[in-house]
Amino acid sequence: EAQVTQNPRYLITVTGKKLTVTCSQNMNHEYMSWYRQDPGLGLRQIYYSMNVEVTDKGDVPEGYKVSRKEKRNFPLILESPSPNQTSLYFCASAPWWANPPQHFGDGTRLSIL
Amino acid sequence: AQKVTQAQTEISVVEKEDVTLDCVYETRDTTYYLFWYKQPPSGELVFLIRRNSFDEQNEISGRYSWNFQKSTSSFNFTITASQVVDSAVYFCALSVFSKTSYDKVIFGPGTSLSVIP
Numbered sequence: 656e657a658q659v660t661q662n663p664r665y666l667i668t669v670t671g672k673k674l675t676v677t678c679s680q681n682m683n684h685e686y687m688s689w690y691r692q693d694p695g696l697g698l699r700q701i702y703y704s705m706n707v708e709v710t711d712k713g714d715v716p717e718g719y720k721v722s723r724k725e726k727r728n729f730p731l732i733l734e735s736p737s738p739n740q741t742s743l744y745f746c747a748s749a750p751w752w753a754n755p756p757q758h759f760g761d762g763t764r765l766s767i768l
Numbered sequence: 769a770q771k772v773t774q775a776q777t778e779i780s781v782v783e784k785e786d787v788t789l790d791c792v793y794e795t796r797d798t799t800y801y802l803f804w805y806k807q808p809p810s811g812e813l814v815f816l817i818r819r820n821s822f823d824e825q826n827e828i829s830g831r832y833s834w835n836f837q838k839s840t841s842s843f844n845f846t847i848t849a850s851q852v853v854d855s856a857v858y859f860c861a862l863s864v865f866s867k868t869s870y871d872k873v874i875f876g877p878g879t880s881l882s883v884i885p
Contacts, residue, residue, distance in 0.1 A: 688873070697772075697859055697875035713872070745813065756803055757873070759813040 657682045659760035661746050667766040668736060676731045676763050678746035684758070685751040687729035688713070689721065691742040692762075698745065704729055705751070736767045770795045772862050772876035780882045781850050789845040789879045791860030797821075801863040802836065802843045807878070808856040816858075819843065850883045857881070 659680045668674055680687065688703035690713075700713030704723040718740055720732040729748075733740060743764050747757035771794040781787045793802065804816040817827060819836050827834045831848045847854050860876040 690875075695777075695877050697774075697877045698861075698873075699875070700873055703872075714874075743811070756815040756818050758815075759805075761812050 657758070659746055659748050659758050661744070661760035661763045663763060664761065665764050667768065669768050670737055671735050674733050674736060674765075676733075676744060676746075676765070678729045678731065678760060679727050680729075680746075680748040680758070681727065682748060682750070682758065683726065684748035685726070686749045686757070687723065688747045688757065689719070689729070689731045690745045690747065691715065691740075692745060693742050701731070701744075733765075736765075738767050741765060741767045770797075770862055770864055770872075770874045772860055772874050774858075774860055774876035774879045776879045777877070778880045778882070780884060783852060783883055783885050784849050786846060786848050787850050787881065787883075789847075789858050789860075789881065791843045791845065791876060793841050793843065793860070793862045795862060795864055797864045799865050803861050803863070804834070804843075804845050805859045805861065806856045807859065808853075813859075816845075847881075850881075852883050852885050855881060855883045 662677045685706045689701040690698040692698045699715045701719050702721040704710040707723050707726050710721050723729055743762050745762050746760040749757040773792045800821045803818040806814040824836050833846045835844045857878045857880045859878045862874045864872050
């Protein structure tokens with residue numbers, strides 16, 4: 656089954672404790688992206704990657720890091736999480752020739768206390 | 769700068785009523801895509817439709833229809849004979865060409881639709 660898998664689905668943690676949200680897709684897509692969803696703001700793009708070792712900032716990259724060492728994986732790293740990063744996060748992927756639309760994962764709800 | 773506006777924050781309708789969700793976008797690019805996603809209470813994002821800027825034909829898919837008007841920069845979504853299962857948050861989004869692909873995506877704030885039985 657074609658899918659984008661995010662882990663964990665839910666996480667409660669404390670300020671300053673490094674965390675990684677993994678994202679993996681099994682569709683051999685070149686393009687991958689991370690978004691955060693906040694009430695009243697819709698989804699905002701954090702980072703995106705057009706292929707292995709190629710990443711670029713979206714609209715709200717501050718406080719986040721990403722890496723794309725393998726085509727299928729695009730982890731989102733919060734080196735020192737803060738409460739304002741409490742949000743619902745989505746990973747998405749798409750083939751280069753059909754972007755958009757993007758296929759979304761089921762989301763990861765992060766709570767940072 | 770690009771922007772997507774969904775002025776209706778919340779809408780409630782009674783089942784079987786028709787409802788239109790408004791979407792207004794801003795971009796200086798001449799080549800772009802517009803699309804709609806549905807987010808049901810379970811939280812996943814479901815792709816509904818994509819339109820490119822050169823195709824102003826309206827589209828109908830079952831009870832769903834979309835009206836794209838470049839003159840007013842609008843891409844409105846109508847649900848005919850609404851059903852309870854249509855209750856969800858609906859996002860309109862704009863994708864503009866950047867570098868080698870349409871990688872910059874701007875979402876509107878969403879419209880929460882409640883269909884009351």
